Amino acid sequence: MLVIHSRIAPQANPDAELELTFEARSKSRLRCFTMAGEEVGLFLERGQPALADGECLQARDGRVVRVRAKAEPLLHVTCSSPFELMRAAYHLGNRHVALQLGEGWLRLPDDYVLKAMLEQLGARVEAVQAPYQPEQGAYGGGHHHSHQGDEEFNYGPRLHQFGVRT
Numbered sequence: 001m002l003v004i005h006s007r008i009a010p011q012a013n014p015d016a017e018l019e020l021t022f023e024a025r026s027k028s029r030l031r032c033f034t035m036a037g038e039e040v041g042l043f044l045e046r047g048q049p050a051l052a053d054g055e056c057l058q059a060r061d062g063r064v065v066r067v068r069a070k071a072e073p074l075l076h077v078t079c080s081s082p083f084e085l086m087r088a089a090y091h092l093g094n095r096h097v098a099l100q101l102g103e104g105w106l107r108l109p110d111d112y113v114l115k116a117m118l119e120q121l122g123a124r125v126e127a128v129q130a131p132y133q134p135e136q137g138a139y140g141g142g143h144h145h146s147h148q149g150d151e152e153f154n155y156g157p158r159l160h161q162f163g164v165r166t
Contacts, residue, residue, distance in 0.1 A: 001040065002065070014056060015059075016035070074110055075126070082104075101135055
C-alpha cells in the first residue's frame with residue numbers, strides 16, 4: 001500500500017495519479033486507488049482544505065502523487081442577469097450549499113429539489129458531468145457549531161480580522 005502523509009508543491013512529473021470526487025478530496029483519511037490500480041492510504045493533517053485538482057502529495061517512500069478532480073454529476077446554473085445569478089446564489093447559500101463559482105455561472109451537486117427551486121427563481125439549470133471545486137468559505141478549516149471545548153475546531157477568521165481597522 002502506498003502511504004501518504006503530506007501535501008507538497010506541484011510537481012511536473014508525478015509518479016502516480018489519484019482521480020477523486022470532491023467528497024473524497026475532502027477527507028483526511030481515505031483508502032483509494034491510483035489510476036494504475038495501486039492501493040493508497042491517505043493520512044493527511046485534519047482540518048485542512050479539500051485537495052484541489054493538480055495538487056501533489058508525497059508518499060512515505062518518496063513517490064509523488066498528483067490529485068485529479070473526477071468528473072461528477074453537477075447542476076450548471078446560469079441566469080439572464082448578474083442580479084438573478086446573485087439571487088440564486090443567495091438562496092443556495094441560505095441552504096448551506098457549497099458552490100463552485102465561475103464567470104456568469106454557478107455549479108453545485110445534482111439535487112432535484114435544488115434544481116426545482118432554481119428553476120422557480122428563473123434560472124437556467126443544466127445537468128453536466130464535470131470536476132467540482134467549490135469555494136472553501138470565508139473562514140476555511142471546516143464547519144463546526146461548537147462555541148466551546150474542542151480546541152481542534154477553534155479556527156480564527158482567515159479573510160476578516162474583526163475589530164481591526166486599518
